[in-house]
Amino acid sequence: xxxxxxxxxxxxxxxxxxxxxxxxxxxxxxxxxxxxxxxxxxxxxxxxxxxxxxxxxxxxxxxxxxxxxxxxxxxxxxxxxxxxxxxxxxxxxxxxxxxxxxxxxxxxxxxxxxxxxxxxxxxxxxxxxxxxxxxxxxxxxxxxxxxxxxxxxxxxxxxxxxxxxxxxxxxxxxxxxxxxxxxxxxxxxxxxxxxxxxxxxxxxxxxxxxxxxxxxxxxxxxxxxxxxxxxxxxxxxxxxxxxxxxxxxxxxxxxxxxxxxxxxxxxxxxxxxxxxxxxxxxxxxxxxxxxxxxxxxxxxxxxxxxxxxxxxxxxxxxxxxxxxxxxxxxxxxxxxxxxxxxxxxxxxxxxxxxxxxxxx
Amino acid sequence: xxxxxxxxxxxxxxxxxxxxxxxxxxxxxxxxxxxxxxxxxxxxxxxxxxxxxxxxxxxxxxxxxxxxxxxxxxxxxxxxxxxxxxxxxxxxxxxxxxxxxxxxxxxxxxxxxxxxxxxxxxxxxxxxxxxxxxxxxxxxxxxxxxxxxxxxxxxxxxxxxxxxxxxxxxxxxxxxxxxxxxxxxxxxxxxxxxxxxxxxxxxxxxxxxxxxxxxxxxxxxxxxxxxxxxxxxxxxxxxxxxxxxxxxxxxxxxxxxxxxxxxxxxxxxxxxxxxxxxxxxxxxxxxxxxxxxxxxxxxxxxxxxxxxxxxxxxxxxxxxxxxxxxxxxxxxxxxxxxxxxxxxxxxxxxxxxxxxxxxx
Numbered sequence: 222x223x224x225x226x227x228x229x230x231x232x233x234x235x236x237x238x239x240x241x242x243x244x245x246x247x248x249x250x251x252x253x254x255x256x257x258x259x260x261x262x263x264x265x266x267x268x269x270x271x272x273x274x275x276x277x278x279x280x281x282x283x284x285x286x287x288x289x290x291x292x293x294x295x296x297x298x299x300x301x302x303x304x305x306x307x308x309x310x311x312x313x314x315x316x317x318x319x320x321x322x323x324x325x326x327x328x329x330x331x332x333x334x335x336x337x338x339x340x341x342x343x344x345x346x347x348x349x350x351x352x353x354x355x356x357x358x359x360x361x362x363x364x365x366x367x368x369x370x371x372x373x374x375x376x377x378x379x380x381x382x383x384x385x386x387x388x389x390x391x392x393x394x395x396x397x398x399x400x401x402x403x404x405x406x407x408x409x410x411x412x413x414x415x416x417x418x419x420x421x422x423x424x425x426x427x428x429x430x431x432x433x434x435x436x437x438x439x440x441x442x443x444x445x446x447x448x449x450x451x452x453x454x455x456x457x458x459x460x461x462x463x464x465x466x467x468x469x470x471x472x473x474x475x476x477x478x479x480x481x482x483x484x485x486x487x488x489x490x491x492x493x494x495x496x497x498x499x500x501x502x503x504x505x506x507x508x509x510x511x512x513x514x515x516x517x518x519x520x521x522x523x524x525x526x527x528x529x530x531x532x533x534x535x536x537x538x539x540x541x542x543x544x545x546x547x548x549x550x551x552x553x554x555x556x557x558x559x560x561x562x563x564x565x566x567x568x569x570x571x572x573x574x575x576x577x578x579x580x581x
Numbered sequence: 582x583x584x585x586x587x588x589x590x591x592x593x594x595x596x597x598x599x600x601x602x603x604x605x606x607x608x609x610x611x612x613x614x615x616x617x618x619x620x621x622x623x624x625x626x627x628x629x630x631x632x633x634x635x636x637x638x639x640x641x642x643x644x645x646x647x648x649x650x651x652x653x654x655x656x657x658x659x660x661x662x663x664x665x666x667x668x669x670x671x672x673x674x675x676x677x678x679x680x681x682x683x684x685x686x687x688x689x690x691x692x693x694x695x696x697x698x699x700x701x702x703x704x705x706x707x708x709x710x711x712x713x714x715x716x717x718x719x720x721x722x723x724x725x726x727x728x729x730x731x732x733x734x735x736x737x738x739x740x741x742x743x744x745x746x747x748x749x750x751x752x753x754x755x756x757x758x759x760x761x762x763x764x765x766x767x768x769x770x771x772x773x774x775x776x777x778x779x780x781x782x783x784x785x786x787x788x789x790x791x792x793x794x795x796x797x798x799x800x801x802x803x804x805x806x807x808x809x810x811x812x813x814x815x816x817x818x819x820x821x822x823x824x825x826x827x828x829x830x831x832x833x834x835x836x837x838x839x840x841x842x843x844x845x846x847x848x849x850x851x852x853x854x855x856x857x858x859x860x861x862x863x864x865x866x867x868x869x870x871x872x873x874x875x876x877x878x879x880x881x882x883x884x885x886x887x888x889x890x891x892x893x894x895x896x897x898x899x900x901x902x903x904x905x906x907x908x909x910x911x912x913x914x915x916x917x918x919x920x921x922x923x924x925x926x927x928x929x930x931x932x933x934x935x936x937x938x939x940x941x
Contacts, residue, residue, distance in 0.1 A: 301868040471863045493863030500860050503831045503853030506875025508661040513873035515866025 251345030252561055252579075255307040257298030260565045264296065264310055266558065272349045276324040279352050281334060285368035285555070286314025286343040288568040288577040289401070290492075295340075302339060302519060309342030311579075315358065315367035316348075325352045333358045335371045338526075339519040346558070346581045356536065362543045365550035368578060373401035374539050374548060376491060376518045377409050382535075384487045384514060385465045389414030392460045394478050396420040396445070397469035397494055399430060399574060401551045404437055406467060411438030412547040416460045418481075420448055420474065424572050433552070433574075448477040457481075465489070472497030484509045491516045551576045611705030612921055612939075615667040617658030620925045624656065624670060626918065632709045636684040639712050641694060645728035645915070646674025646703040648928040648937040649761070650852075655700075662699060662879060669702030671939075675718065675727035676708075685712045693718045695731045698886075699879040706918070706941045716896065722903045725910035728938060733761035734899050734908060736851060736878045737769050742895075744847045744874060745825045749774030752820045754838050756780040756805070757829035757854055759790060761911045761936060764797055766827060771798030772907040776820045778841075780808055780834065784932050793912070793934075808837040817841075825849070832857030844869045851876045911936045 249269040256263055274280055292311055294300040318332040328334065334355040336343060341354055358367050380402075381387065393410055397403050398419030410417045419434055421427070423444040431442040441456050462483045468475045469492030479488055479501060488511065490499055505511050525531050542548035554575045556564040564577040609629040616623055634640055652671055654660040678692040688694065694715040696703060701714055718727050740762075741747065753770055757763050758779030770777045779794055781787070783804040791802040801816050822843045828835045829852030839848055839861060848871065850859055865871050885891050902908035914935045916924040924937040 301864065476858075490863055490866035492867070498836075498860045498862050499866070500858045501873070502858050503850055504661065506850035506859070506873065507852070507877045508875075508880075510875050510877070510880065513861070513866065515868075515870050517867045517870070520868075520870065 249345060249347040250558070251309040251342065251348075252311070252558075253307050253309055254296050257296065257303075257306075260293055260296045260310070260569070261562050264561065264565070266561060269309070269345060269347075271347060274320060274322050274349055275351075276322040277352050278322045278349050279318055279325055279328055279334070279355055280320040280347070280349050281316035281355070282319050282347050283314055283316040283343060283345055283581045284333075285364050285581070286311045286579050287369050287401075287553075288564055288579065289313060289372060290568075291339075291372070292344075293565075293569060301517075304340050304342070308340075309345050309348075311342060311344035312336065312339050313369065313372045314341075314343035314579075315364060315370075316343075319347075322352075328352060328355065328357055331360075333360050333367055335367060337371075338522050344558075344561070344579055356532075358536070359540055362540060363550060365553055365555075365578060366543050366548070369401065369550050369553075369576065370539060372518055373551070374405040374409070375535060376402050376516065377405035378535055378539060379518065379521055380467055380489050380491065380516050381406065381409055381413070381415070381465070383516075384489050387413070387415050387464060390416070390461070392416040392418060392440075392463045393465045393467065394418040394420065394463040394481060395467035395469070396474045396478060397492065398434060398439070398442065400469055400492075401576060402467075402469065402491065404434070404551050405548065407434060407437045407439045408548045409542065412542055412545075416440040418443065418456060418460075418463060420445055420478065422572070426574075430574065437549075445474050445477065448474070448481075453481060462486075467491065468499065469494055471495045471499050473500075475499045476501065479505055479511060482509075482511055485511070487512045487514055489514050489516050553578045555580050609705060609707040610918070611669040611702065611708075612671070612918075613667050613669055614656050617656065617663075617666075620653055620656045620670070620929070621922050624921065624925065626921060629669070629705060629707075631707060634680060634682050634709055635711075636682040637712050638682045638709050639678055639685055639688055639694070639715055640680040640707070640709050641676035641715070642679050642707050643674055643676040643703060643705055643941045644693075645724055645941070646671045646939050647729050647761075647913075648924055648939065649673060649732060650928075651732070652704075653925075653929060661877075664700050664702070668700075669705050669708075671702055671704035672696065672699050673729065673732050674701075674703035674939075675724060675730075676703075679707075682712075688712060688715065688717055691720075693720050693727055695727060697731075698882050704918075704921070704939055716892075718896070719900055722900060723910060725913050725915075725938060726903050726908070729761065729910050729913075729936065730899060732878055733911070734765040734769070735895060736762045736876065737765035738895055738899060739878070739881055740827055740849050740851065740876050741766065741769055741773070741775070741825070743876075744849050747773070747775050747824060750776070750821070752776040752778060752800075752823045753825045753827065754778040754780065754823040754841060755827035755829070756834045756838060757852065758794060758799070758802065759934060760829055760852075762827075762829065762851065764794070764911050765908065767794060767797045767799045768908045769902065772902055772905075776800040778803065778816060778820075778823060780805055780838065782932070786934075790934065797909075805834050805837065808834070808841075813841060822846075827851065828859065829854055831855045831859050833860075835859045836861065839865055839871060842869075842871055845871070847872045847874055849874050849876050913938045915940050 252264045253267045254263045337356045418441045419439045466478045466488040468490040471493040472495035552575045568577040611629045613627045614623045697716045778801045826838045826848040828850040831853040832855035912935045928937040
C-alpha cells in the first residue's frame with residue numbers, strides 16, 4: 222500500500238515531520254490529495270520530498286500546468302483511471318530538465334519536457350520522473366502551448382487522422398467546439414483545408430465566442446438549437462455534409478449532430494459533458510450505415526507505447542503547426558501556484574472559456 | 582409514372598379488363614398493392630399479365646415465398662426502400678425456371694432461382710425477370726431452405742464474417758434470437774465453433790422456445806430480464822465475453838447487451854423491433870472502446886453487385902451448411918396462396934415463432 226502510494230507520487234513523498242508552515246526555501250511543493258472529493262476541499266499545497274535521482278531518472282522543474290476537466294474528475298474519483306492515494310494532481314504541463322541520471326540518453330539539462338502518459342502529477346514545482354515518462358519538446362514554442370499540448374491537441378490530431386480519411390474540402394462537425402480539444406480541432410482542420418461546423422451551447426456572450434472561434438479558423442459556429450433547424454441546409458449549400466462528427470457532449474447534441482452526418486460517416490465520442498447517453502435511431506445504423514466509435518488519448522498512448530515513430534510524427538506535425546502560428550494555446554488565465562484554490566473554482570464553473578494554468 | 586409502375590411489377594401488369602372472379606386456369610396471379618397501408622387491407626390477389634420474354638429475361642414459376650417483417654413494412658410504407666406502386670409484395674422466395682431468353686447463359690429450364698436483390702415481388706405464381714435479378718440455387722436443398730435463404734441466412738453470415746474476426750471458442754451475443762436471422766446466427770456460429778448467447782423476450786411458452794433454440798445449437802438462451810442480473814457472470818465462467826453483439830431490438834435490450842461486450846468489441850444493429858433508439862453510455866465508447874455499426878443486406882448486395890466472387894463464396898458456404906444438416910429453414914407454416922390474408926395476420930402477430938410461407 223505504501224509502495225503503491227509512493228509510486229503514485231512518482232518519486233515524491235509527503236514528509237510528515239516537516240512543518241507545513243515553514244517550508245524550506247525553494248523546497249519542492251505540490252498539490253496533494255489524500256482522498257477523493259471536490260478538488261478545492263481535498264487538495265493541499267504541501268512540501269514534497271524529492272526521490273533520489275536514479276540512473277534512468279530525470280529531475281524536472283515544472284514551468285506551467287493546466288487544470289483540465291479530467292484532472293478534476295480524477296480528484297473527484299469519478300474518472301476511469303485513478304491514481305493510488307495520496308497523489309499529486311494534474312496530468313499535463315511543461316517542465317525544464319535540471320539534472321539527468323547517467324543512463325538517460327535522450328534528455329539533458331535545459332530541455333523542455335511534457336508527460337508521455339497520464340497520471341504524472343504535474344501540479345508540483347519539481348519532480349523526479351523516469352525518463353520514459355517524459356517527452357522532449359522544443360524550446361522555441363510558447364510555454365503555454367507546450368503546457369497544453371499532450372492532451373487536447375493530441376486528441377484533436379488523432380481524431381482527425383484515425384477514423385476517416387479526410388481530404389481538403391471535406392467537413393467535420395463537432396460539439397463542445399469551445400473546449401480545449403474543440404479549439405485544437407478548428408485549428409488543425411483549418412491548416413489541412415478541412416471545413417469545420419462548430420456547435421456550442423447558447424450563452425449570453427455568444428457573439429464574442431463566435432467571433433473568437435471564427436478567428437481561430439472555424440467555418441461555421443452554431444448553437445445546439447440551430448442544429449435542429451431546417452436552416453442547417455443552408456450550410457450544406459457551400460460545404461459537403463460531414464464525414465466525421467466529434468462528440469464531447471452526448472444526449473440530444475450527439476443525436477442531432479448524427480442527423481447531419483454523411484452516410485457511412487463516423488461519430489467519435491471522446492467526452493460526455495451532458496452526462497447523458499448517446500442515443501441513435503436504429504435507422505441511422507441500418508439505412509445510413511453510420512459508425513459510432515470512441516477515443517481516449519490515455520488508451521492510445523498505452524497502445525502505441527512501443528511505436529515511437531507514430532508518436533514522433535504526430536508531435537512533429539503539432540510543433541510545425543505551432544511554429545507556423547496555425548495552432549495556439551487555448552484562451553488561458555495564468556495563476557501562481559499559491560492561488561490554486563481560485564484557479565480550481567474558476568476551472569469548475571460552467572461556460573468557462575478560459576483555461577486555468579498554474580505557474581510554478 | 583406508368584413506366585415506373587410497370588418496372589415495379591417487373592414485367593407483369595395488372596390487367597383491368599380481366600374479371601377477378603374468373604381467372605384463366607393457370608394464369609399468373611400475384612398479391613398486388615396499389616397503395617400503402619396494413620397488408621391484409623391493401624393487398625389483393627389479382628391476375629397478372631406476363632411480360633414478353635426478352636433476350637436476357639427468365640420466365641419463372643414461383644414455388645414458395647416467405648412473409649418477412651421487411652415485406653410488411655414495405656407495404657405499410659414505413660420501410661427505407663419502397664417500390665413504385667402498384668407493386669407485387671414479397672422480396673424473398675424460390676422459383677423454378679420455365680423458359681429463358683436467347684442471351685441467358687447461366688440459367689436453363691428446371692433450375693431453381695432466388696432473388697439477387699430486394700423488391701423482386703415474389704408473392705406471385707409466375708413472373709418474367711431479368712437474368713441479373715436472379716441467383717441459381719442447387720435443387721438438392723429443401724425448398725423451404727431455398728425460399729428463406731436470400732435474406733436471413735445471408736444477413737447472419739455477413740454479420741458473423743464482416744465485423745469481427747471470430748475464432749472457434751469466441752462468443753457472440755444476440756437479441757431477437759428467435760427471429761429468422763437469430764436462428765441462422767445460432768446455426769452458422771455453431772458450425773464454426775463459435776458460442777452464442779441468445780436473448781429472447783420472456784413469454785408463456787419460454788421453456789419450449791429455449792429447448793428449440795438449444796436444439797439448433799444455442800449455447801445459452803436467456804431473457805432480457807436475465808441480461809440485467811448478476812447471474813450473467815456465471816455464463817462467463819465457461820465462455821469468453823462476446824466480441825460481437827447483434828442487435829435487432831434497440832432500446833434497453835441493446836444497452837444491456839453492450840454491457841457484456843468485450844472492450845473493443847462491436848455491436849451491429851440490423852433491426853429495431855422495440856421501436857426505441859440505441860442508447861449507449863459515453864463511457865462505453867471512451868473507456869471500453871466499443872464500436873457501433875449497422876448492417877442492411879439490401880445495401881450489401883448493392884455494394885457487392887460487381888463482385889460475384891464474394892457472393893458466390895457466401896452462397897456456397899450456405900449450401901454446404903444446408904447439405905450437412907447444419908442450417909435448416911426456420912420453423913414454418915406453409916399456406917396456400919389463396920389463404921394469404923390469414924398468413925399475413927399470423928405473420929404480424931407479436932411473439933410469432935413460425936414463419937408464414939406462401940405456396941404457389
